Amino acid sequence: MHNTGMLQASSSTVAHRPHCRFCNAGLQHVFVDLGMSPMANAYRSASEQDRMEPFYPLRAWVCDQCLLVQLEEFETPEQIFGTDYAYFSSYSESWLDHARRYVESVSTRFGLGPQSRVVEVACNDGYLLRWFLPRGIKVLGIEPAGNCAEAARAQGIEVAVEFFGARTANDLKARGYRADLMVANNVVAHVPDLNDFVEGFRILLTPTGVVTFEFHHVLNLIRHNQFDTVYHEHFCYHSLSTFRQILAHHGLQVFDVEELPTHGGSLRVYAQPQGTGIQPVSTRVPALLDVERQAGLTGVDAYLAFGERVKRMKRQLLRFLIDAKTAGKSIAAYGAPAKGNTLLNYAGVRNDFIDYTVDRNPHKQGMTLPGTQIPIHDPAKIFETRPDYLLILPWNLRDEIVAQMAGIREWGGRFLVLIPEVEVID
Numbered sequence: 001m002h003n004t005g006m007l008q009a010s011s012s013t014v015a016h017r018p019h020c021r022f023c024n025a026g027l028q029h030v031f032v033d034l035g036m037s038p039m040a041n042a043y044r045s046a047s048e049q050d051r052m053e054p055f056y057p058l059r060a061w062v063c064d065q066c067l068l069v070q071l072e073e074f075e076t077p078e079q080i081f082g083t084d085y086a087y088f089s090s091y092s093e094s095w096l097d098h099a100r101r102y103v104e105s106v107s108t109r110f111g112l113g114p115q116s117r118v119v120e121v122a123c124n125d126g127y128l129l130r131w132f133l134p135r136g137i138k139v140l141g142i143e144p145a146g147n148c149a150e151a152a153r154a155q156g157i158e159v160a161v162e163f164f165g166a167r168t169a170n171d172l173k174a175r176g177y178r179a180d181l182m183v184a185n186n187v188v189a190h191v192p193d194l195n196d197f198v199e200g201f202r203i204l205l206t207p208t209g210v211v212t213f214e215f216h217h218v219l220n221l222i223r224h225n226q227f228d229t230v231y232h233e234h235f236c237y238h239s240l241s242t243f244r245q246i247l248a249h250h251g252l253q254v255f256d257v258e259e260l261p262t263h264g265g266s267l268r269v270y271a272q273p274q275g276t277g278i279q280p281v282s283t284r285v286p287a288l289l290d291v292e293r294q295a296g297l298t299g300v301d302a303y304l305a306f307g308e309r310v311k312r313m314k315r316q317l318l319r320f321l322i323d324a325k326t327a328g329k330s331i332a333a334y335g336a337p338a339k340g341n342t343l344l345n346y347a348g349v350r351n352d353f354i355d356y357t358v359d360r361n362p363h364k365q366g367m368t369l370p371g372t373q374i375p376i377h378d379p380a381k382i383f384e385t386r387p388d389y390l391l392i393l394p395w396n397l398r399d400e401i402v403a404q405m406a407g408i409r410e411w412g413g414r415f416l417v418l419i420p421e422v423e424v425i426d
């Protein structure tokens, strides 16, 4: 099992016979096939418009042994998340607030103070660790993207610019680092070598330490048709039951779980080193495992019905867009999230339907969306062109965006979401 060499096979071999990233069983079942798609975060500048753009199969599998939903790897994390990554967490106010509330909650619950050390894996621009600083708690961020690391350092956060895994954890431990709390938010899906990654937490955590993981819950992906959250940068999609097996394999015991509304329905899983029994196991753990069992997530069939539903949704959303354009309506989009790129590329929706999109992140403005070449502008553009519909691509932030952009109602503009189904918001 610890021989992860098989899991690191080159894309030319795994493309034909993929193996499970956790248990290494041969994968036989396709969960959803979204056709050919570019890397969802490969935004393109004006000078790149005339160049060829790589597209890769966007196909998720489910392992019939451990039920891990997973993608093959076509580009390495170095290529995806290396030097310059366009996603700065602090541009989302609701996400910043989510991080602040988390820090308050864990600091109280686990008695963290100036003697404690917190390590966050994939600290991005410091959106979370910054809230520990006023409490005098020592923090270390681990972040492979240099531009994100710089933004975090500018806030006084110590950052190691690296990918996390067993090697990094051992290096840090040898240099005297340890962690009373480790945080891994929305990163475990981005890791191709899942076993090596999880092993790193076991290594760096103190015997009394706690680790929390947040990730999109595959139960919500299935229940709420969130197929657009499938993209190449997400290698895995977890249920509690599968994730608990993975942690147990690396000596970590799940003792609590919370369901969060973030990203369309996430889990926050709390774990501790196995056998310590310091934190009692909450009744929420068996309760959620039972919900998953009842939803069929412990067998392969519930996963296999998903692909057909996604095809139906594509026809439904195209029907709406075609009718709107036939009626002479103009449509602009809000946001340039990775999930929007999966949706637009899968549906084949380009600027024949969507005139442009806008994003508050200045790093994305002036670029185009990968594949569809829809231009990204400053949100002010909405008020210049006054579109009839504003399609909210980051549907997980719909309330925030509807409030921010309420001004479109002045000219009768209406909000539109396509996930979990086509909905015009009045």
Ligand SMILES: [Zn+2]
Pocket (backbone or CB within 6 Å): 020, 021, 022, 023, 024, 025, 063, 064, 065, 066, 067, 068
């Ligand atoms: Zn497996």
